[in-house]
Amino acid sequence: MDYSREIELKGHIIDSGIMTKVFDAIMDMGGSFEITVFDIGKKKQDESYARILVSADEETQLTEILSVLHRLGARPPVIEDVTLAAAEADRVVPQGFYSTTNHPTMVKYGGEWIRVEAIEMDCLIVVVPGDMRAICTPMSKLKVGDCVVMGDAGVRVEPPQRPRKVSTFEFMHGTVSSERPSETVIRQIAEEMRCLKDRGGKIGIVGGPAIIHTRAAPALAQIIREGYVDVLFAGNALATHDIEYNLFGTSLGMNLDSGTLAAGGHKNHIYAISEVIRAGSIRNAVDKGVIKKGIMYECIKNDVPFVLAGSIRDDGPLPDVITDVMEAQDRMREYLQDLDMVIMIGTLLHSVAVGNCLPSYVKTICVDINPASVTKLMDRGTMQAIGVVSDAGTFLPMLAKYLGE
Amino acid sequence: MDYSREIELKGHIIDSGIMTKVFDAIMDMGGSFEITVFDIGKKKQDESYARILVSADEETQLTEILSVLHRLGARPPVIEDVTLAAAEADRVVPQGFYSTTNHPTMVKYGGEWIRVEAIEMDCLIVVVPGDMRAICTPMSKLKVGDCVVMGDAGVRVEPPQRPRKVSTFEFMHGTVSSERPSETVIRQIAEEMRCLKDRGGKIGIVGGPAIIHTRAAPALAQIIREGYVDVLFAGNALATHDIEYNLFGTSLGMNLDSGTLAAGGHKNHIYAISEVIRAGSIRNAVDKGVIKKGIMYECIKNDVPFVLAGSIRDDGPLPDVITDVMEAQDRMREYLQDLDMVIMIGTLLHSVAVGNCLPSYVKTICVDINPASVTKLMDRGTMQAIGVVSDAGTFLPMLAKYLGE
């Protein structure tokens, strides 16, 4: 093997599985390695350090291997400044740009390490030389002339490491199973939420209309009223059916308290939307006393911001719905960077959208009756997601009960 | 069309959808029809009567059409006695035998109508001439010389008719959806169970091990203790993990109250089985104080019979498990004919097994996290099943709560 370069790794690299992934990647891609230095952390709290000479038969192969190792936190022993290239046109990416992970990331510029702001996966890093800032930038925001970070050089990634002590919350790491003790899992989520709020943490909810159809809306409204929710991401359907339920007792025309179809009920969601259009907005409809309870009501009354993103299947929509999806995405991003925990309930579309923009250190719980939804979320890169296979209609009332205890 | 025969239909044949199915069947199979008499029930309580001349191009085609109509309750205006043929050997069915539906069925023999006993689908009818009895007989029970009913002649089927008044329970007729108001549905099931017990009705539970894994066992134990269950159908896994949970707090080695894996817990189900083997039976283990709570404990203490059927994947098994599946089926059948309601939770295998042997008038509720399970049950002929897409771990505690109110 004629081409080789040295990299180093530092931290709890064995028990976090990073060394395993490094060796796997080298071998999967046909490379070879020699360990030149290996200082293993002798005790639980000690970090390890490894220096590894990676080899490959060809230059491009070596570059590709190093690019994968980079994303696992590997870096050359001596680090140069990042290389920059100017974007040639709006939204046209330079060939060879650095594509972000969702892990905390630093870039070396002017000899200094700068933390990349607003990190999320699959974006570019734009350096603002005068301000000594580096900003994670989705391609849709790339402007002509932006200074884009190229290649891996000068970039450092910090993948999550295994916490040293057992947190209440680490009970499930990433698995999805319909054979978990449901009440126990829900109780632990409630505990984690309480701890997090005690520390001043922030929690976001991503919700689909199944919350309303399964009659879990009163439980979610209660959770919002009790102060557990800092932002709500949803679509037209959740808000419409929530308002429909609170105006007419129905959701998609079904009387939720009796489980029967209401006569003429198929028009109720149209009336609900129409009432809000007449009032001008959900806030106005609450202020005028048109909407008197429910999820959206509690959001307004408790100053919990919400982002309602439009989708192609929407009726209406409500005036609060952002029909331009790129604009909705931007609004969503504004709220995401601050969150410590996100609970996604019964909506694959919004869960993937939010998951795409979340840093990897945000605790992410995905509740869906379909185990495939969680798998799909993780396939899309939201590896930190914990799956709970349950039904919104029984999950949320139990969560509300345990939060209340 | 050269071949034709006249049939008649009686009852609430329009609103029960029977006329529609009759016409569909004739047309699907390429036949034709002429309505010779049609007396429609003028008012809600009145029955209708139709006489229809069915035609086909060929004799066999006509026979086939009539055979389908027969299963919908159609019969010739004049009914002869059934034709019988003796079984030539054990378990060898005569060519042209009458195959049962799961609807109440009468046969005409010696000029008299006899109700077929123990009706279930896909069986033969054996007439015992001396006793004037007709017995629904699975092929595994057919003995050489048994008098088997041949063809449709002399057989009358009574498919279920739409009830004249709205029962609390008719809210869902046969649909399966994960978008129902979960608490409302569960409350209605609880109400129906209470009504049924007030009238002296009998309820069976068919359960899979997910009940234990999701920590719903205490709820089911409570429901049994409160007298709502008349028989339990399950397998080795449900009983083993119930006992494991009550002896060790684990199920499949997972500590259910904390949701963590118990050290050495992978051996607990083996110990649980071994303890019962040492005691001789579940009853002995309860009597000796080895088992002190749980589903099986409540069955023993409250004299609720149970049938534990073996399956190829069993560990152990427990001494109470019937390892011969045909024997287990017989034991199951003994209990099924008396039931008014069956609730199936988290087990496709046992649900299909029980469903196969249930008459169509037994209220059947199938609770599964996988909507495909209910569809499969209905595809196998258990049309009366109502599907609830939910998780055992949240369904059963809610059901227990509503039953307790």
Place this chain on the structure above:
Amino acid sequence: MDYSREIELKGHIIDSGIMTKVFDAIMDMGGSFEITVFDIGKKKQDESYARILVSADEETQLTEILSVLHRLGARPPVIEDVTLAAAEADRVVPQGFYSTTNHPTMVKYGGEWIRVEAIEMDCLIVVVPGDMRAICTPMSKLKVGDCVVMGDAGVRVEPPQRPRKVSTFEFMHGTVSSERPSETVIRQIAEEMRCLKDRGGKIGIVGGPAIIHTRAAPALAQIIREGYVDVLFAGNALATHDIEYNLFGTSLGMNLDSGTLAAGGHKNHIYAISEVIRAGSIRNAVDKGVIKKGIMYECIKNDVPFVLAGSIRDDGPLPDVITDVMEAQDRMREYLQDLDMVIMIGTLLHSVAVGNCLPSYVKTICVDINPASVTKLMDRGTMQAIGVVSDAGTFLPMLAKYLGE
């Protein structure tokens, strides 16, 4: 029962199940009925005629029952003109408006029957008096002053009736099962598509990115090239990954021909989008020789229009994507009214969106690996959908093969 009104029904009302639904509805809603005239169609081709006196205890209850019967095709014996009301503001619906079904619909205006244009479910009907036109109007298009049809009076609905002869295609009516003979079903869909194209019919495809991920894109490209597709509805993901695959051989970074992850492949979809942005549009990229094959390429080369609707989870997006969802919906509607068949593959979001706007007479096939997707589509009102539980990656190659035979 003090309130009653007479309605009539005409057509193949028994074998199409309409009479059953009428009686069910009356009884479910606590009403009563008396049949005053019933002329049954004696032979297969004859239509039936029923006149029914419907009664209820209260005026509102009666109105509600009649509203449901109306949607099943029932109408009063003497029909007045429709009642109109002017919309008081844009997108604000008048209280008591008539909400459409997805069945062909006529309104009586100026003593004449006018066919409602562009019928789809859950919309309003706006009458344009001068032009003697009636237009099905989604609430988002309602303008102040529009003359909206109120109540059921003067409106006639024609629900689909059972075809008199067995069509090749009627093999499955509405069922969903993963236990169908897959090749047989696919062969029959191919036959139906061929027949339909021979008659000059039009076929739409609704597709999700699973088509690309499962490597079924070459098969769909071939089907388009062979002229079977008249319009394609999809999102940014399908088009992006199709172009990614054709530029780089990957989809979401996975090398589809070897099934392995390509080094640096996670950037390929960004490059694909960027290349199209640089070219200006997909058409330009095809014209300039950037895109040389694939689904989008065949659409451009064969003048098959496509609608790419934006969604909140989009990267990029491609310049051809309509990011405003209401605008995308309008564009979709333009193409839908002409179609005779729609095949939906692996996308619940777009399938529901298209299904919402489809008249009930359009043949609708929904192919998804998840049986719950088809159920959800039907729950949303697209009753005519036929479900095929299969995997895009094996379904499309087989369909292409059978179309080619």
Place this chain on the structure above:
Amino acid sequence: MDYSREIELKGHIIDSGIMTKVFDAIMDMGGSFEITVFDIGKKKQDESYARILVSADEETQLTEILSVLHRLGARPPVIEDVTLAAAEADRVVPQGFYSTTNHPTMVKYGGEWIRVEAIEMDCLIVVVPGDMRAICTPMSKLKVGDCVVMGDAGVRVEPPQRPRKVSTFEFMHGTVSSERPSETVIRQIAEEMRCLKDRGGKIGIVGGPAIIHTRAAPALAQIIREGYVDVLFAGNALATHDIEYNLFGTSLGMNLDSGTLAAGGHKNHIYAISEVIRAGSIRNAVDKGVIKKGIMYECIKNDVPFVLAGSIRDDGPLPDVITDVMEAQDRMREYLQDLDMVIMIGTLLHSVAVGNCLPSYVKTICVDINPASVTKLMDRGTMQAIGVVSDAGTFLPMLAKYLGE
């Protein structure tokens, strides 16, 4: 931490993820560690060696930690002979018995290492002192007086290590996704099967009735005829419907070639069983020319053994079905130990049963339309299973095509 013991680990322990799991286990269980020796394999081919001092606060906690590490291949630096205890009664396990993993296992007895025969998970090890043999024994086979291995001492486990070179087959390691390139995956399975047969390897098929219902039986019959299958595990349903299809063209009464219901078809599976009962066995029915093609026919003609295990839902059953499930399990075990690959198609029950008895080095592919089935298989300990989310009706014809190339 007052209690500590030293263990050692050897092999490719970093890149196989074993070190990570060891550290995870110690920390999850509240223990601590100090690495006393660590010789890292410098190059790809070199093995590593670690000596670790594990500590805990209590003796039992330490024992529990060591028991988990043992299952990962850890062992004390000096190894004593195993401790044995005699079983006090048939099927009653001694308290503290050693419960097997499904990895290759050695026991030290009389100072020598003996390989444990017929290894499978969750069993006991019985040493036969005179013969110097150690036999993996399910509790159902345990006899009074058997010498049972107690605790971990003297037992060595060899968990699978990452292969040094990329095998064609390692493309998926354990993942389950419905978004894989289907044809590519199937082609690779075909290649692996061909390679394996070239080396004289053995392949087992585990199949459910969906193979017949989806009309994939001709494809499986061809694969058997071409010599790719060494044993077939199934139930009554697969064999019955295969024979039904070959006698009558139907499966569960549906005409598979046209996809329509056959008149009187609901009796065909009863006739099929009855014909085989008359003949005496499937072999006799083939010999007498009753069965002329299909899966079971090819098994008989090509001397491929099959095990048909009974289940509680069986009709009939066929005389070849083993109705006692424990006996069926034994028969299954006889064939399993020799296999190199098992392909499981459309049957969760039999897949879990077979998976329970398979050593971890057997290549295991699980094909199911429901992703949850594969997850469940892995949850039950069959970690090596690779999931393919596809439909038997399209998977098997494609596999037959690629095997034929």
